[in-house]
Amino acid sequence: MKVLVAEDDPLIRKAVAEVLADEGYRVLEASDGQTALDMFTEHAPDFVCLDVMMPRVNGYDVCRRLRDEDTNIPIIFISAKSEEVDRVVGLELGADDFIVKPFGVKELVARIRAVTRRCGRSKPAESESSFMMGDLEVLPLELRARRGESVIELSLRDVKLLKLFHEHRGIVLDRITISDRVWGEDYFPNSRTLDQHVSRLRKRIETQPERPSLIRTVHGAGYRYDG
Amino acid sequence: MARRQILLLTLILLFPLALLAALGWRLAEDEQAEVQQQLHDAFGQQLSDVDRLIAGYFQQRERELLELADSIPLQPSQIRERIRREPGIRQIFVLDFEGRVAHPLLGSALNDSERQFLVQFSQVVIDRDLVRLAHPQQDEPNGGDDRQSHPSASHGWYSWFWGHGANIVFWHRRESGQIVGILLERSRWIADVIAALPETQSAKIASPPSAATSSSSVERDDDLIDDVRIRLLDSHGSIVYQWGRYEPSESASPFVDVGLSSPISSWRLQYLVADERLSVARPKSAYFNVLTGTAAAAVALVLLSIVFYREYAREMTQATQRVNFVNQVSHELKTPLTNIRMYADLLECDLERMETEEASDALKRLKVIVSEGQRLSRLIVNVLTFSRQQRRQLSIHPQPANVDDVIAACLDQFGPALREKQIVGSFDGSAKQRVNVDVDAFEQILVNLLSNVEKYAADGERFQITSRQTVDRTTIIVADEGPGIPQRHRDHVFELFYRVSDTLEDVPGTGIGLSVARELARLHGGDLVLEDSDRGARFRVELHTPSADNEGQS
Numbered sequence: 001m002k003v004l005v006a007e008d009d010p011l012i013r014k015a016v017a018e019v020l021a022d023e024g025y026r027v028l029e030a031s032d033g034q035t036a037l038d039m040f041t042e043h044a045p046d047f048v049c050l051d052v053m054m055p056r057v058n059g060y061d062v063c064r065r066l067r068d069e070d071t072n073i074p075i076i077f078i079s080a081k082s083e084e085v086d087r088v089v090g091l092e093l094g095a096d097d098f099i100v101k102p103f104g105v106k107e108l109v110a111r112i113r114a115v116t117r118r119c120g121r122s123k124p125a126e127s128e129s130s131f132m133m134g135d136l137e138v139l140p141l142e143l144r145a146r147r148g149e150s151v152i153e154l155s156l157r158d159v160k161l162l163k164l165f166h167e168h169r170g171i172v173l174d175r176i177t178i179s180d181r182v183w184g185e186d187y188f189p190n191s192r193t194l195d196q197h198v199s200r201l202r203k204r205i206e207t208q209p210e211r212p213s214l215i216r217t218v219h220g221a222g223y224r225y226d227g
Numbered sequence: 228m229a230r231r232q233i234l235l236l237t238l239i240l241l242f243p244l245a246l247l248a249a250l251g252w253r254l255a256e257d258e259q260a261e262v263q264q265q266l267h268d269a270f271g272q273q274l275s276d277v278d279r280l281i282a283g284y285f286q287q288r289e290r291e292l293l294e295l296a297d298s299i300p301l302q303p304s305q306i307r308e309r310i311r312r313e314p315g316i317r318q319i320f321v322l323d324f325e326g327r328v329a330h331p332l333l334g335s336a337l338n339d340s341e342r343q344f345l346v347q348f349s350q351v352v353i354d355r356d357l358v359r360l361a362h363p364q365q366d367e368p369n370g371g372d373d374r375q376s377h378p379s380a381s382h383g384w385y386s387w388f389w390g391h392g393a394n395i396v397f398w399h400r401r402e403s404g405q406i407v408g409i410l411l412e413r414s415r416w417i418a419d420v421i422a423a424l425p426e427t428q429s430a431k432i433a434s435p436p437s438a439a440t441s442s443s444s445v446e447r448d449d450d451l452i453d454d455v456r457i458r459l460l461d462s463h464g465s466i467v468y469q470w471g472r473y474e475p476s477e478s479a480s481p482f483v484d485v486g487l488s489s490p491i492s493s494w495r496l497q498y499l500v501a502d503e504r505l506s507v508a509r510p511k512s513a514y515f516n517v518l519t520g521t522a523a524a525a526v527a528l529v530l531l532s533i534v535f536y537r538e539y540a541r542e543m544t545q546a547t548q549r550v551n552f553v554n555q556v557s558h559e560l561k562t563p564l565t566n567i568r569m570y571a572d573l574l575e576c577d578l579e580r581m582e583t584e585e586a587s588d589a590l591k592r593l594k595v596i597v598s599e600g601q602r603l604s605r606l607i608v609n610v611l612t613f614s615r616q617q618r619r620q621l622s623i624h625p626q627p628a629n630v631d632d633v634i635a636a637c638l639d640q641f642g643p644a645l646r647e648k649q650i651v652g653s654f655d656g657s658a659k660q661r662v663n664v665d666v667d668a669f670e671q672i673l674v675n676l677l678s679n680v681e682k683y684a685a686d687g688e689r690f691q692i693t694s695r696q697t698v699d700r701t702t703i704i705v706a707d708e709g710p711g712i713p714q715r716h717r718d719h720v721f722e723l724f725y726r727v728s729d730t731l732e733d734v735p736g737t738g739i740g741l742s743v744a745r746e747l748a749r750l751h752g753g754d755l756v757l758e759d760s761d762r763g764a765r766f767r768v769e770l771h772t773p774s775a776d777n778e779g780q781s
Binding site for chain 2: 009011012015016018019022080087088100101102103104105106108110192196
């Protein structure tokens with residue numbers, strides 16, 4: 001999933017990009033409205049995060065022009081303007097959500113996931129149907145997994161990872177394959193990042209994280225899901 | 228808002244002015260009435276002086292005529308001789324004790340004058356009225372205006388109308404019961420009356436040569452004579468005589484109008500005064516004083532209110548500028564604060580991944596930065612909400628949401644800070660319907676309440692959050708086991724800038740959190756109240772939350 005982040009403050013843009021990348025999205029960065037429009041045409045992202053106050057073309061105008069081209073693309077405004085008027089204008093222009101500065105990573109992640117779920121619901125893809133991993137039901141479009149009554153929040157990357165294991169049941173997946181498939185070919189996470197991600201995911205989806213039953217470690221080779 | 232204040236100011240300004248003007252006007256009117264009365268009295272006095280002069284003339288005549296009537300021999304020749312000698316007497320007649328005319332006797336030798344007298348007067352006078360004067364025992368109540376004397380008197384004046392006006396008779400009842408009547412020569416007594424009037428240098432009509440003594444009061448008011456006119460009117464209302472330099476118009480009405488004394492009581496004296504004279508005499512100055520006084524007060528008040536208004540406007544502008552400044556600064560703080568929070572969060576993630584001893588020490592410190600960053604964010608949100616409230620731009624935008632989810636998210640946000648103080652919270656949630664609620668506003672209410680719990684509840688204490696839902700209402704109770712709020716502060720905790728500071732001096736705060744929270748709850752068609760509780764503070768949030776699902780179906 002490709003996300004376009006248009007934000008003129010480089011620090012915020014970098015941080016948002018990092019958080020989104022960590023969530024499992026491919027991030028395109030634009031520092032002004034015009035660049036954002038150009039990148040949209042060139043890369044056709046799956047959704048867009050727009051700052052309102054941007055040089056050259058402001059966020060509202062970008063939003064208006066994006067809506068002209070693609071009525072369904074999810075758009076999240078990132079703004080320091082918390083005044084209701086601005087919020088209403090943004091939503092009326094067809095923004096799906098509004099993240100108001102100052103915000104933290106958790107709020108950003110929650111909003112991003114919420115919008116991802118909403119757009120997943122609106123365009124059901126055949127490959128995104130839910131699947132079972134043991135007693136865990138993974139709902140890719142929902143970015144959630146369910147075990148009995150309890151619901152587990154998942155990031156896009158978690159879903160990708162679980163899907164990769166589910167599709168390669170019983171096969172040992174080495175770290176490079178996993179990295180290529182889940183993080184992308186142009187991204188080279190060190191093996192630590194991958195291991196830590198798996199470790200954190202286990203803590204949430206395994207009934208006994210210290211003795212994992214879903215994603216097992218194959219020493220010296222990689223990971224394996226036995227089904 | 229400004230228009231209302233200007234209106235208020237105008238009212239405050241106009242009311243005392245109107246009051247002042249009304250009071251002043253009334254005072255001036257009273258004063259004028261008083262002066263008018265004084266003038267009236269003064270002029271009336273002059274007229275009575277004139278009346279006295281005329282009355283004096285008739286008294287003098289009365290004495291002369293009484294002597295004449297008493298002493299005159301009643302032979303016709305004697306009477307005729309007397310009439311001839313006295314130009315002021317037109318006719319003398321005698322009635323016998325039965326009221327019949329004894330002289331001039333019809334049938335006897337009469338001269339022209341006597342004959343004329345009998346023809347003209349007998350029926351009118353002798354048969355009717357004078358007989359009654361002569362015989363008072365036969366008198367019946369009679370409202371006749373012409374009888375001038377008391378019936379039981381032995382002499383008096385009698386007047387009646389005939390020909391060109393009033394005729395005057397002096398009558399005297401002799402010891403013998405006979406009545407001697409003396410009819411005065413009309414032109415003569417009128418001339419005498421005029422002669423008796425005060426002579427004035429401004430008289431328009433030539434005064435009779437035998438000028439009577441001038442009234443001292445008229446002399447005294449000589450300066451008034453210039454603008455006045457005194458008229459003597461006969462019974463028909465025609466002017467007999469007038470003096471004074473003032474030429475009144477046809478329609479001019481007399482300022483004072485009095486009747487004369489007997490025997491010509493049907494005559495009138497009128498006092499006419501030029502309007503200019505009256506208006507000069509009128510205390511114009513009083514009205515002028517009222518006007519100038521009111522105008523001066525108006526100018527003073529206007530100046531004063533301009534000063535006050537400018538001062539007020541300046542303060543309002545300053546206050547607005549301050550709010551705008553705070554607003555502006557808060558907005559400016561947002562970008563750096565976002566960076567601080569984002570990078571602190573990212574750093575937290577990084578440190579969590581390191582899983583080393585150093586990292587966990589650093590993590591503890593970082594958590595302070597993270598939670599203080601959150602606190603700062605809340606503060607800014609409160610300040611901005613407050614500033615919007617001040618500009619009356621606060622409104623809510625409900626969207627479908629789950630109240631319990633929002634509560635859980637808030638608790639999650641406060642988790643680290645509460646854990647730090649070892650405050651243990653429990654959440655009993657049963658608001659699981661999807662309802663229409665402004666999540667941001669509700670979150671802000673809850674955050675303010677939790678922030679109070681964090682601030683005021685002591686270490687190791689507990690707090691509870693309970694949520695309940697009915698068809699279209701959601702009730703959330705946040706209760707802690709801290710020191711609570713002293714009774715005397717309870718009514719004030721929701722007031723803007725109010726702080727329960729005397730007992731909790733070391734607790735930071737701005738005094739806008741609860742005020743903003745209550746305002747948001749009220750915008751939600753609900754309220755935020757402080758409930759009585761045995762222990763700690765217990766806040767209840769009521770929100771009007773129509774079900775989102777029903778709306779979707781309908």
